[in-house]
Amino acid sequence: MVGMRNVEGGYHILLVEDDLADAGLVRIALRKGRHAVTLHHARDSAEAFGFLRRIGANFTESPRPHLILLDLNLPGRSGHEILQELKNDPALRGIPVIVLSTSEAERDIVRSYNLGANSFISKPMDADEFAHHIHTMETYWFDIVRLPA
């Protein structure tokens, strides 16, 4: 079940996350943010690539996201595998991928960057802190950084 909401104009973010609670935290944080962001939520690899490549009935109109927020701990194919496929696909390679994980393990961080992740954020324990992280991320990626049109 894809929770997806299209907002005209503004930014599109694809969140790949199987934990609905965490997805909710992201959504709430983004809602309180300064930018008009449409959050597309995929719960696993299949939904994510379906969305990105417009495969399947639900994704015929899916937009190309400006950012991808990727959890590592996913059912089936892991976040690392998704990351690898994203960065090996010439059409998708250009989309910045921010790994958003509960893991603080060094090996996960190293591996993510080695596979081409653009950032690695450990999910904070605290909801306020979580929101703060998301807002900082918005500022960075949407105000400071220039993204491809």
Added chain:
Amino acid sequence: MASIVIGGLSQRLSTRVAAATSALALFFVVCMGVGAWLVASGMMRAQVERQMGELAQARAVHVSGILDTIATGMSERGDRSVGTSENVRIGAIPVNVRYLGMADLGDWNKAAMILGVGAGRLSAENGGTIEMMQAINTGVASPSKALVWSVRLDHLTRRLAGSRGNDGGQLVVRVGGREASAAWGEKLTVSSVVAEAEVMLPNGFGRGQMVVRIGADAADLDLPLGQYALWLSIIGAAATALAVALATITSRRLTRTLSGLADAATAFAFDAGGSVDFHVAGDDEIARLGKAFAGMVERLDQAYRDLDQRSQALLSNAERVAQVGSAIWEPGQSRQVWSEQFHAILGLNPADVSASREVFFDRIHPDDRTRLATAIDAALQAGGRRVVEEFRIIRGDGVERVAQFRAEVARDDEGHPIRVDATIQDITERQRMEDQLDGVVRDLKRSNEELEQFAYVASHDLRQPLRTVRSYLTLIEDSIEDKLDDETREFMDFIRDGVKRMDALITDLLTYSRVGRRVADGPVDTGRMIDLSLLDLQAEVDETQAIVDVPDGLPVVEGDSGELTRLFQNLIGNALKYRNAEQVPHIAIKCRDLGAFWQFSVIDNGIGIPPEHRERAFGIFQRLHGRHEYEGTGIGLAICRKIVERQGGEIWVENTPDGGATFRFTWPKMRRQVTTLGL
């Protein structure tokens, strides 16, 4: 080669002895010969002189007799007329007789005639003629006429020659300052021995002298001397030859025993094997030398045997204790030399088998034979050198053992293999233990991997629900802020605390489990580690205004920098946390050199730890104080202990005299053998 030299020496020695003896003999022969020659010739000469003297005397008597006869014959002659002269023979000697009157006396001594005394003179006629004058009284008182007879010397000598043998001599007459002589024979020479005898002249002859001088011919004297010399030479030569022969034989005999001794000694010195027989017969110096040699050889032999036995025993003991058997063989030779232990490992009795390649391979498990043989052959090839192979032995009792074979090939200067030195060692027990250890290692590795998996799960999956609870608790609080009463707010704080503590416990457990994992041990400057940990504790230090004494010259130790920082951070952090509220925290860090260890101490003036709780303080999640007093999960000291013990050190706590706690830990200077397991 040595024997040739020895032979040459003995030859030379005997020749020299023989030559010396011969030369001595020759010298004596020559001395004896010359002496004998001198004595013999002197004796001969004396003998000849004596005989010739007698001969001369006999001749002289003979001449004297003839002259006497003539004189007597003249005296008995009848009167003749003065002026007559006649030749008569008296005693077969022609004599001229003349009668002279006083007037005719001439130069004869008239006085002598008047006195009736005869007178003689020597005339030079016919080579020397003796004349004698006698006064003749013819009835008148005074002489009126004289008779003069003359005999030629050569007639006299002819008579001497005829009368006696074939010798030779000379008749010499001196009268009145005249001398005449006549010789007979031809043997009278200057060089010959000459004897003289005076001839008695007839009465009235006057002052005259007549001698018979005879001499032996040189040849007569030299011939016997020559023969004597010849004999002497022959005897001398024979004696010399005999002496040389005897000397040679004697010296040969002497040096034969000597050279036999030398040969035996050489054989003993240079020949490894074989018995040596020294000449010991007899009682002379050589025999004594031989006996001495034989004694020395015996003692050497005994010493060698003792040494051999002792070293054999030593080697045998060493091999038995080490369970290593050794063997030596020459490449290509079947026969080998095995030590006792070599036999023992193969399960063989040295008395029952003769060590050989075949016997050896017979004991090897059929599946291992080819591999071992190939390895040995490869080592014998050019460039090969060592063999280290493990193989199975099937002993006579059917027991299968595992052994390690090690061999080294010795080569000559040209690289050809000349000897193989091999050992075998029974490694059955070792291998069994290695197998066990491998199993333990595998188990540990697996459990380690599981632990790692657990750590990962703990870090991620266990915390995830906590995070959700906590996050949504915040969201709920935010959304119903105004509807909460105090009690509900307190409940929600409890939930938040529980979640927080659970998270801390998980995090600490994870930290604890990670001690010793993924560490990089190396030289670490402890002073620097303390500075780093103080930097992390800066906030607490500032807040409590604590005084921290860190000495200079802290050592560099072996360890992981992250762990050492954490160790000091935990200990100093503890000292700050459990401070005495009534005084300024004072923390002193000290280090002592205990030889094999460094001993570090962190001394504080805090609340201290009751003795009964000292051991408990290092337990995992052990807390000595209520959470309302001091925060924390109680993992800090457990982590410290794990870090210290991983390096082989110890950690403990003592009371500081003024009430605080002193944490001490030792840190080995020599790095402990850290297993690859990372435990």
